Amino acid sequence: MTSIRERLTELRKACPALSSSSAEARNALLEEIARGLEADRKEIFNANEKDLENAKDLSQAVRSRLRFNEDKLQSVTDSLRDVASLEDPVGKVLMREELDSGLLLEKISVPIGVIGMIFEARPDALVQIASLCLKSGNCLVLKGGKEACLTNRALYESIVRSSLKCGFGGWIELLETHEDVNQMLKSEGLIDLLIPRGSNAFVRYVMQNTTIPVLGHADGLCTMYIDRDADFSKAVTCALDAKTNYPGACNSIENMLVHADIAPAFVPLMVQSFEKAGVTVTGDEKCRQYAPCTPATDADWDTEYLDLKISIKVVDSIEQAVSFIAQHTSHHTDAIITENRTAERYFMEHVDSASVFCNCSTRFADGFRFGLGAEVGISTSKIHARGPVGLEGLMTTRFLLQGNAHTAGTYMGKNARQFTHRMLETGSPSQILKG
Amino acid sequence: MTSIRERLTELRKACPALSSSSAEARNALLEEIARGLEADRKEIFNANEKDLENAKDLSQAVRSRLRFNEDKLQSVTDSLRDVASLEDPVGKVLMREELDSGLLLEKISVPIGVIGMIFEARPDALVQIASLCLKSGNCLVLKGGKEACLTNRALYESIVRSSLKCGFGGWIELLETHEDVNQMLKSEGLIDLLIPRGSNAFVRYVMQNTTIPVLGHADGLCTMYIDRDADFSKAVTCALDAKTNYPGACNSIENMLVHADIAPAFVPLMVQSFEKAGVTVTGDEKCRQYAPCTPATDADWDTEYLDLKISIKVVDSIEQAVSFIAQHTSHHTDAIITENRTAERYFMEHVDSASVFCNCSTRFADGFRFGLGAEVGISTSKIHARGPVGLEGLMTTRFLLQGNAHTAGTYMGKNARQFTHRMLETGSPSQILKG
Numbered sequence: 001m002t003s004i005r006e007r008l009t010e011l012r013k014a015c016p017a018l019s020s021s022s023a024e025a026r027n028a029l030l031e032e033i034a035r036g037l038e039a040d041r042k043e044i045f046n047a048n049e050k051d052l053e054n055a056k057d058l059s060q061a062v063r064s065r066l067r068f069n070e071d072k073l074q075s076v077t078d079s080l081r082d083v084a085s086l087e088d089p090v091g092k093v094l095m096r097e098e099l100d101s102g103l104l105l106e107k108i109s110v111p112i113g114v115i116g117m118i119f120e121a122r123p124d125a126l127v128q129i130a131s132l133c134l135k136s137g138n139c140l141v142l143k144g145g146k147e148a149c150l151t152n153r154a155l156y157e158s159i160v161r162s163s164l165k166c167g168f169g170g171w172i173e174l175l176e177t178h179e180d181v182n183q184m185l186k187s188e189g190l191i192d193l194l195i196p197r198g199s200n201a202f203v204r205y206v207m208q209n210t211t212i213p214v215l216g217h218a219d220g221l222c223t224m225y226i227d228r229d230a231d232f233s234k235a236v237t238c239a240l241d242a243k244t245n246y247p248g249a250c251n252s253i254e255n256m257l258v259h260a261d262i263a264p265a266f267v268p269l270m271v272q273s274f275e276k277a278g279v280t281v282t283g284d285e286k287c288r289q290y291a292p293c294t295p296a297t298d299a300d301w302d303t304e305y306l307d308l309k310i311s312i313k314v315v316d317s318i319e320q321a322v323s324f325i326a327q328h329t330s331h332h333t334d335a336i337i338t339e340n341r342t343a344e345r346y347f348m349e350h351v352d353s354a355s356v357f358c359n360c361s362t363r364f365a366d367g368f369r370f371g372l373g374a375e376v377g378i379s380t381s382k383i384h385a386r387g388p389v390g391l392e393g394l395m396t397t398r399f400l401l402q403g404n405a406h407t408a409g410t411y412m413g414k415n416a417r418q419f420t421h422r423m424l425e426t427g428s429p430s431q432i433l434k435g
Numbered sequence: 436m437t438s439i440r441e442r443l444t445e446l447r448k449a450c451p452a453l454s455s456s457s458a459e460a461r462n463a464l465l466e467e468i469a470r471g472l473e474a475d476r477k478e479i480f481n482a483n484e485k486d487l488e489n490a491k492d493l494s495q496a497v498r499s500r501l502r503f504n505e506d507k508l509q510s511v512t513d514s515l516r517d518v519a520s521l522e523d524p525v526g527k528v529l530m531r532e533e534l535d536s537g538l539l540l541e542k543i544s545v546p547i548g549v550i551g552m553i554f555e556a557r558p559d560a561l562v563q564i565a566s567l568c569l570k571s572g573n574c575l576v577l578k579g580g581k582e583a584c585l586t587n588r589a590l591y592e593s594i595v596r597s598s599l600k601c602g603f604g605g606w607i608e609l610l611e612t613h614e615d616v617n618q619m620l621k622s623e624g625l626i627d628l629l630i631p632r633g634s635n636a637f638v639r640y641v642m643q644n645t646t647i648p649v650l651g652h653a654d655g656l657c658t659m660y661i662d663r664d665a666d667f668s669k670a671v672t673c674a675l676d677a678k679t680n681y682p683g684a685c686n687s688i689e690n691m692l693v694h695a696d697i698a699p700a701f702v703p704l705m706v707q708s709f710e711k712a713g714v715t716v717t718g719d720e721k722c723r724q725y726a727p728c729t730p731a732t733d734a735d736w737d738t739e740y741l742d743l744k745i746s747i748k749v750v751d752s753i754e755q756a757v758s759f760i761a762q763h764t765s766h767h768t769d770a771i772i773t774e775n776r777t778a779e780r781y782f783m784e785h786v787d788s789a790s791v792f793c794n795c796s797t798r799f800a801d802g803f804r805f806g807l808g809a810e811v812g813i814s815t816s817k818i819h820a821r822g823p824v825g826l827e828g829l830m831t832t833r834f835l836l837q838g839n840a841h842t843a844g845t846y847m848g849k850n851a852r853q854f855t856h857r858m859l860e861t862g863s864p865s866q867i868l869k870g
Contacts, residue, residue, distance in 0.1 A: 016757070020784040097806055103795065105805060112818070113787065193818060208646060213818040234840035241842030326451070345868055348835050349455040352548065358867075360538065360838030369846065370540060371532055371856035383547070383628060383648040383818065402779075403795030405669035407676030411804065421806035432793075433780055 004183040008190040014170040023088035030084040034077040036162035047154035076127040096424040111137035116191035121145030185210040217380040219330035220250025227338035228259040241361040286314035333365040439618040443625040449605040458523035465519040469512040471597035482589035531859040546572035551626040556580025620645040652815040654765035655685025662773035663694040676796040721749035768800040
């Protein structure tokens, strides 16, 4: 059997052909993959039946994510065609500059290379990830949840058949055993970016056990601060959505801070609304003065409940709110509710999270809602990609320089020629690559 | 004594004030630092005399980098004033989008947070790095070469005095012992980005021993390919500059590939020119058929000589050249010399290095020559920063969203409201942060 290292070395060889392929060729393959999945539906559904059979002791939630039926097929083929219709992210000119007469510099967007994706037992995720990598010209090595292994293999084989039909060999590789994950983490130089999905603990494990860059987020500990100058009705509306719209999501709130000046009036109103919506409230001492609830422990402020539960704390000032957030946030999304522009600006400038919102729900932190076209993930890393990441998060850049026997020595020393460094417009396609 | 962890925790607390400070305030501090260094010249020169005294057994090259005299002072104060005059990189609007009526999204550039810089025994580097971090609103922890410790301390203390005078406390921290470096590598969560400078071995050590993102490059193994359709005179001009202009630089070439069709005529010409310029040539068998030189070993193709030495190989096609480069390049800078537009385009699309050049010297891969205003380093990482990195490499982004009690639930389900997702122009300052 071939080792992971050998398989990844082979995969890497497919990068130049894929990254330099035309947008038309990549879009045609996306369409062919959709058609192929439709044609292969029987094999895929059969494989899925067997996976479901093997998973019959697992929870209803797991089985529902695992199921791949006519509806899921429709949704992945729709999504393949959507991705095909998106603007091509490859070869965008991000900067164009004349360094000197005849010496043209361009910075262009290029695929990152090989993306390593480790995901949970959701077969539709395999197709989604493959489509985003293909669109962005990246090769892909996948490791899916073991419960979905037969479905994943059927989907993978269908994608490979369509790829070969369109002349794209070897750009995608499926790994299947748990030990393969540890091999992936050690594959620096063969995998350029890891995207882990799954439990917080799993994502944290990946981040701490690889020197390959990781795109993702472990925790989603989001806080909403209700300022002294908040509109109470807006605050309740936004807080209820942020807590109850999908409590298991990473962009739901876990903590609420309330300014002391409005706490006597606001806390009872908010706690009552939460309780009516089935949310269990824990509070600090001051909060409990205004509404009876369970005392919050120190651990509560750092706990991502992922459930209908929230902790409320009363703070003396916006500065205290910001400093509480600096201490407890996972830098995912934090929000302020206020009618005061100075408070809004202070909060937005001082809270160092990927998404910082005013007068709306934290649930908007999402690639679809941001209009990114497609979401690769949500990144809390400050380097490269931050917040909801669309296709541009799968791109990197390359500097192209075109001269005519230009030498660096000419620009040095006593009679040094001067650079012009004239910035040019970047709206049009690469002048260096064209024709 | 305070531990590194405690000192970095304190440093981190200075981030919000620095990152939200105005460009005017940061520029005024840059000017104050220049004035302060001028006023403190005596202490700084005295400290440097002692460092030079202690280093009297070291090489002339080390002592010359270590020296901090009137000329070096002039150059760092000039550079401080240059950096002050650059455009403000903080708060640029990179994307602006109306998600729906009254729901405005902006992606803005913000400082990364805390930069950790480890650098060699060049005291002027301390001032340069401090100025770039300050300009970009980043806090800085520095560890300089031990030979320069007294000069570094004098420069650091002068910068701290100027900072306090301008109301900027605690944004910069100087570490002094070798053990501190290993503490820095373990400070994930406290340091956001590490920038190591020094020997290839040292940079590689840093990259392999930390989970903090690293900006930099270990090797600079650059190749120049002389295509079948190359202009011989341009090829010789560019190759001589790329090899001899500064052989110790990372952007000098170590390997040359020559197309077989032109090898009989070109190789003798090139080898003669190299030898006249004092360059030792090693070659593969075919190369040696056309010009006598030392046989190249397998190791030669992967060796960064950093010296007046080059290896020449004859290749049968541009495809073979590109695949040789894929195998041996350090992804820093590679170049093609050709008059053929198809060959140029093929090379530029298929060579996956940070900088890919045509008909010019690889020595142009440099922040100053690229007109970046200031160079933070050259990155061979594909994630975040790639190639010569200017101030924008010290920035990250934040999504700001401003609504009016907007809830995510409104956009879901049967009567879901539709997003408008209207892209707006981004030329003007943030509408969300203003006033």
